[in-house]
Amino acid sequence: MREELERRVKFGNQHFSVAAEDRPGWQTDRGKIYVIYGAPSEVRRRSLEVGSNPYETWYYLHIARRFVFLDKSGEGNYRLVHKD
DSSP states (O other): OHHHHHHHHHHHHHHHOBGGGTBOGGGSHHHHHHHHHOSOSEEEEEOOOTTSOOEEEEEEGGGTEEEEEEOSSSSSOOEEEEEO
């Protein structure tokens, strides 16, 4: 279990860090969800479009959970805005 936790934290740091805030990835909303639940079954992304913010929806099919992350700044700082 410890090795898996360390692997998830390392992955989070590599993929979800926010340089503008000097925050390691495991401390971000996406990183925390990744550390707790692991890799999502599916990820849907919407890129930056005029008048809207980019967002990601993560699906965990085996536990029937969904998490929506929104990047209000457009700088890669995705915040958890919905879960069910």
